Amino acid sequence: MTDAPDPMAEIRGSFFIECEELLEAMQDGLQEIENGGSDSETINVVFRAVHSIKGGAGAFGLETLVRFAHRYETVMDAVRSDTLDVDTDILKLFFRCADHLSDLVRCSRDEDAFPEEQGRELIDLLNNSIGETEPADEPEVQIDFQPMGLNINLDLDMDGPDLSMDLDVPVFEIHFAPTAELFETGNEPFLILRTLQDLGPCEVTCCTEKLVPLEQISPETPYLSWDIVLAANVDIDEIMSAFEFVDGLCELKVDQQNLSTLAPELSPLEVLPILEVLDVAPPPPLATVPPPPKPTPSAVKSVVRVDLDRIERLVNLVGELVINQAMLSQSLESAGLSPHSDAMNGLEEFQRLTRDIQDSVMMIRAQPVKSLFQRMSRIVRESSAAVNKDVRLDTEGDTTEVDKTVIERLADPLTHMIRNAVDHGLESTDQRTASGKPPQGKISLTAAHRSGRVVIEVSDDGGGINRPKVHQIAIDKGLVPADATLSDSEIDNLLFLPGFSTASEVSDLSGRGVGMDVVRTAIQGLGGRITITSQEGKGTTFSISLPLTLAVLDGMVVQVADETMVLPLNVVVETLTLTETNLDQVRPGLDVVRIRGEFVPLFDLGVSLGYRSALDNYIDAVVLLIAHEDNSRAALIVDEILDQRQVVIKGLDDSFYRAPGIAAATILGDGQIALILDPTDIIDQAQEISPVKRAS
Structure with missing residues (x-):
């Protein structure tokens, strides 16, 4: 007999998923503050995120997480109340605390050991920032529960705010009744009541009319509500701010009047204890605040969290559907049916539905790169602190969406690139000042869609690649002959050779080049490419081009030397046929095709892949005009264009030789396996090959 599943496991899992969203919102808020947007709402976003994480962690007994979040929340509250100014040092501390809070959430989720030493250091820094020497422990709530009327008197601070016997002090009568949603979001009524107590002397009565016998209690149903009488020299907006986190999650009514109208012969502190005893009927309220309206269902965006394994299974099924649709299409075409027959019309509708299903599934898998970029922000902070450099990370295009698998597998290579940029790409502060640059170095991380792919760029404003040094290191290591003449691009690409490094000392963060061979291998494993551009004294840019999924x-099926292959359709701009008028030779080994006044380099795909030698005559040959991400163009000669169809990508594992220009494979409608090509890589590899013999 198997053990019954833990009913709390699913709720716990949902809490940690929600924590990811809250941590992302917290990072966004801190980034906005760093960019100068320190308005009250931005600060509240960060405060609410920390508060919600603390509330949920308390429900699961995660004491370490609760304790740190409480300290962080306390300091954020000091910022909210304008008793603590956010300067550069405080902001850096908040970022470190956000990183540590993220670590605590991860350790709590994975049941790993907590980084206790780092936590103690940050708590001390938080305490020092508000002038405290020891963390103030959360007061324990002792409730004597009895199945009868219950009266809770908070520990009133009779030496609290000095009302100066002002009989015009407002008195607020508040009715507060939580709904089930309030507790589901990790909010705690006691904290709200305590906030009201801080505003002035108050009397709190717990209403138990709806309480049922213990054996009939449903854990999801709230039975208690509270009536509060508060005397405080504040406006009604400050009263409502105590309930801002539960807006729409409770029934709330606030009535206001003055003490002088209630009992003019009594002092403010004498009025409150006898209000209930005398049952004084107050005059009509001066102001009534209706309960906050609950959001209508149409205004709420519903979100369903689905296990990734289920999505992967759905993707695989859609892939099989695409393959079967292609097979059915080829079978009907082979049968010689009329294009206007019912079967062919039904096939067209089936193809459209298949495409719509595929697009919808891909949208489910697509995620913005925002979470990845936020992780890189932390890498920049930690790396710059390790090498004692002042570095700022600017991001752009973090809403660009890409397949979730691509995002996950991109984290490690991007981390390598960011660390190398911080350590070796950017100069030291003294060097930057001496060269007339700002003391603070800048790293830019951008993402954008181009030509049906996603392009991610990592650039710095450092000194650029020292090409003479790189060239000499390559010669010393025997990677290139001493008399070899290399172009700037060829020297830059030496950085991707295994084991190549420009660092003079080995450290955790060494020179640009450490791990760059690993980076290129990882990018190629994703069907992508990486290129370098650098300008001396200005900086370096690494550009990564990746498939969206x-x-x-969508592919174009072509035939080359009796081999069937597929090219991504998004890189094919147009097709044309070579003639004597549009085929020219610039020099021996470099042929071009003239297209509307533009000369485009020409390559024979069969020659580039090693299937055949160059033909004697290319007149009437079929050419595909290919567009690169940098808007440059090239032309590929193929033997025949067979079809245009959607194909399922089948990755090639490590047991296959990773030939240049081969991105993956697919299964065609007739069951034949065809290679999926990367035209840009093929063209780059073919630059040194004489692509075409000019037509005679």
Whole structure:
């Protein structure tokens, strides 16, 4: 007999998923503050995120997480109340605390050991920032529960705010009744009541009319509500701010009048204890605040969290559907049916539905790169602190969406690139000042869609690649001949050779080049490419081009030397046929095709892949005009264009030789396996090959 599943496991899992969203919102808020947007709402966003994480962690007994979040929340509250100014040092501390809070959430989720030493250091820094020497422990709530009327008197601070016997002090009568949603979001009524107590002397009565016998209690149903009488020299907006986190999650009514109208012969502190005893009927309220309206269902965006394994299974099924649709299409065409027959019309509708399903599934898998970029922000902070440099990370295009699998597998290579940029790409502060640059170095991380792919760029404003040094290191290591003449691009690409490094000392953060061979291998494993551009004294840019998805693509099926292959359709701009008037030779080994006044380099795909030698005559040959991400163009000669269809990407594992220009494979409608090509990589590899013999 198997053990019954833990009913709390699913709720706990949902809490940690919600924590990811809250941590992302917290990072966004801190980034906005760093960019100068320190308005009250931005600060409240960060405060609410920390508060919600603390509330949920308390429900699961995660004491370490609760304790740190409480300290962080206390200091954020000091910022909210304008008793603590956010300067550069405080902001850096908040970022470190956000990183540590993220670590605590991860350790709590994975049941790993907590970084206790780092936590103690940060708590001390938080305490020092508000002038405290020891963390103030959360007061324990002792409730004597009895199945009868219950009266809770908070520990009133009779030496609290000095009302100066002002009989015009407002008195607020508040009715507060939580709904089930309030507790589901991790909010705690006691904290709200305590906030009201801080405003002035108050009397709190717990209403138990709806309480049922213990054996009939449902854990999800709230039975208690509270009536509060508060005397405080504040306006009604400050009263409502105590309930801002539960807006729409409770029934709330606030009535206001003055003490002088209630009992003019009594002092403010004498009025409150006898209000209930004398049952004084107050005059009509001066102001009534209706309960906050609950959001209508149409205004709430519903979100369903689905296990990733289920999505992967759905993607695989869609892939099989695409393959079967292609097989059915080829079978009907082979049968010689009329294009206007019912079967062919039904096939067209089936193809459209298949495409719509595929697009919808891909949208489910697509995620913005925002979470990845936020992780890189932390890498910059930690790396810059390790090498004692002042570095700022600017991000752009973090809403760009890409397949979730691509995002996950991109984290490690991007981390390598960011660390190398901080350590070796950017100069030291003294060097930057001496060269007339700002003391603070800048790293830019951008993402954008181009030509049906996603392009991610990592650039710095450092000194650029020292090409003479790189060239000499390559010669010393025997990687290139001493008399070899290399172009700037060829020297830059030496950085991707295994084991190549420009660092003079080995450290955790060494020179640009450490791990760059690993970076290129990882990018190629994703069907992508990485290129370098650098300008001396100005900086370096690494550009990564990746497919939007690793599941399916729209392809053009072509034939080359009796081999059937697929090219991504998004890189094909147009097709044309070579003639004597549009085929020219610039020099021996470099042929071009003239297209509307523009000369485009020409390559024979069969020659580039090693299937055949160059033909004697290319007149009437079929050419595909290919567009690169940098808007440059090239032309590929193929033997025949067979079809245009959607194909399922089948990755090639490590047991296959990773030939240049081969991105993946697919299964065609007749069951034949065809290679999926990377035209840009093929063209780059073919630059040194004489692509075409000019037509005679």
